[in-house]
Each structure stands twice: as structure tokens, then as C-alpha cells.
Amino acid sequence: DAKTTQPNSMESNEEEPVHLPCNHSTISGTDYIHWYRQLPSQGPEYVIHGLTSNVNNRMASLAIAEDRKSSTLILHRATLRDAAVYYCIPTGGGSQGNLIFGKGTKLSVKP
Amino acid sequence: DGGITQSPKYLFRKEGQNVTLSCEQNLNHDAMYWYRQDPGQGLRLIYYSQIVNDFQKGDIAEGYSVSREKKESFPLTVTSAQKNPTAFYLCASSIETTVLSYEQYFGPGTRLTVT
Numbered sequence: 001d002a003k004t005t006q007p008n009s010m011e012s013n014e015e016e017p018v019h020l021p022c023n024h025s026t027i028s029g030t031d032y033i034h035w036y037r038q039l040p041s042q043g044p045e046y047v048i049h050g051l052t053s054n055v056n057n058r059m060a061s062l063a064i065a066e067d068r069k070s071s072t073l074i075l076h077r078a079t080l081r082d083a084a085v086y087y088c089i090p091t092g093g094g095s096q097g098n099l100i101f102g103k104g105t106k107l108s109v110k111p
Numbered sequence: 112d113g114g115i116t117q118s119p120k121y122l123f124r125k126e127g128q129n130v131t132l133s134c135e136q137n138l139n140h141d142a143m144y145w146y147r148q149d150p151g152q153g154l155r156l157i158y159y160s161q162i163v164n165d166f167q168k169g170d171i172a173e174g175y176s177v178s179r180e181k182k183e184s185f186p187l188t189v190t191s192a193q194k195n196p197t198a199f200y201l202c203a204s205s206i207e208t209t210v211l212s213y214e215q216y217f218g219p220g221t222r223l224t225v226t
Contacts, residue, residue, distance in 0.1 A: 034214065043115075043201050043217030044154070087153065098144055098169060099215060101153030 004088050009106045012078045020073040020105055022088030027068055031090040034099065035062065035073050039084045044101075047073065047086070083109045113138045115218035117202050122223045124196075132187045132221045134202035141207045143185040144215065147171060148199040157200075160185055161207065189223065196225045 005023040012018040024033065034049040048055055048062045050071070055062045061074040075082055087104040115136045124130045136143065142161050146154035156169030160179040174193025179185050185204075189196045199222050203215040 041199075041220070041222075043203070043220050044215075045217065046214035049214065098146075098156045098159055099154070101146075101155075103151070103153055 004090065004102050006086075006088055006102065006105045008103065009108065011108045011110065012075075012082075014080060014109055014111050015077050018075040018078045018082070018107065018109075020075075020086050020088075020107065021070065022072070023070045024088065024090045025069040027090045029068075033062070033064060033068075033071050034089045034091050035060070036087045036089065036099070036101075037082075037084040038087070038104070039081075044087065049091075078107075078109045080109050080111060083107055115202055115204055115216055117200075117218035117221050119221060120219065122221055124223070124225050126225055127191045128225075129191060130189050130196075130223065130225075132189065132200055132202075132223070134185045134187065134218060135183055136185075136202075136204045136216070136218075137183060138204055138216060139182070140204035140216070141182070142205045143179070144203040144205075145169075145175070145177065145185070145187045146201045146203065148201060148220075154201060157187065189225075196223060198223060 032049050035047040036044040038044040048060050050062045063072045085104040085106050087101050089099050118133045144159040145157040148154045155171050157175050158177045160166040163182050166177050166179050176188045199220050201220045202218040205215045206213045
């Protein structure tokens with residue numbers, strides 16, 4: 001399974017963009033990059049995933065480096081409801097479908 | 112609304128008692144998972160099931176048992192053999208396990224406290 005490195009914590013101001021980085025230098029060619037977030041005392045919530053190309057959905061954008069060794073989750077306008085722990089998870093062929101969660105990045109959003 | 116339900120939200124038990132956590136989904140998903148989360152940590156896989164009447168151990172299965180008699184249901188029993196059962200337990204489901212692009216849907220979790 002690919003190892004990931006994420007900052008322990010980040011801060012943002014409300015309504016400003018947030019860029020959450022993730023390094024996954026040992027990712028294999030077939031691993032998808034998934035991002036989940038977990039609000040306090042709740043189950044994780046799917047945010048976005050991608051393989052090679054940048055991806056956009058209603059929640060966020062995912063920018064994947066050309067060599068796929070890193071990716072960045074972009075929240076275009078942070079709200080107070082975006083305060084959560086964000087997990088970057090490469091999903092590989094040996095995982096049997098389960099997700100390997102690290103400690104993630106705790107995002108704080110200031111009003 | 113489709114989703115995953117877990118009950119109860121909070122559960123208290125005395126040491127030495129077995130306890131069963133409920134997980135139900137109405138998403139018609141084949142795969143279901145149980146994770147455990149300790150304070151400040153990520154999730155760790157306990158058991159998973161790819162299809163009815165079949166399940167496999169995850170990374171930390173010791174002291175836990177599961178069943179999958181129905182597609183919709185995947186209950187987890189925390190036995191007295193589990194050394195540190197106090198934790199936040201999360202159930203999840205996905206369409207299947209073999210296609211890596213599918214996302215998992217998580218329930219709200221059950222916080223178990225054993226004293």
C-alpha cells in the first residue's frame with residue numbers, strides 16, 4: 001500500500017480557497033487517489049477521487065501531479081462547515097477495497 | 112433516502128460482556144466493512160464482506176466476530192476477548208470491493224465505552 005504524507009493541521013479563513021497537499025510517492029500506476037473528510041464525531045464522507053487527470057465536483061477539485069506522486073485537494077471557498085479532518089488515500093489492488101486511513105490533515109476555518 | 116444506519120449512537124457495557132453493534136444499508140451494495148477509530152487516529156479495518164454469507168478478517172479482527180446473513184445487514188459483535196474495546200466503530204459499504212474507483216459510504220458510527 002502506498003504511504004502518504006499530509007500536514008497535521010492547516011488553517012483557513014472563511015470564503016478563501018484552501019489547498020490541502022498530499023504526497024504519495026510510492027503510489028502504483030493503478031492506484032486511484034481518494035479524498036475523504038471526517039467532521040467531528042461523524043463517519044467519514046467521500047469528497048472526490050481521481051486517477052491521472054484533474055477532477056472537479058460540487059464539493060472540491062483534485063489536482064494530480066503529472067508524475068502522480070502528489071495531489072492537492074482544493075476547496076474553492078472554505079466555509080465553517082468545511083472544518084474537518086481530510087484524508088488522502090491511494091487505493092491499491094491489494095487493499096481488497098478497504099481504505100487505509102492515515103492521520104489526515106485537520107482543517108480549521110476561521111470566520 | 113438511501114444510506115447506512117448504525118445503532119445505537121452511544122453504547123455502554125461492563126467489562127466481560129459481549130455486545131453487538133448494528134449496521135444496515137439500503138443502497139443495494141454488495142460490500143460492507145467495519146472499521147475502528149481510536150482518538151486522534153485514522154480508521155483501522157476489522158472485518159469486511161464482499162457478498163452475503165462470506166466475510167474476511169481485516170487488520171485487527173481479534174476479539175471481534177461478524178455475520179452476513181442478509182445483503183442489507185452486517186452486525187459486529189465485540190467479544191469479551193477484545194482487550195481494548197472502547198472506541199468509535201464505523202460501518203461502511205460500497206458497490207463492490209474489486210473496482211477501486213468506487214467510493215465507500217459510511218454510517219454515523221457507534222461510540223462504545225466499556226468500563
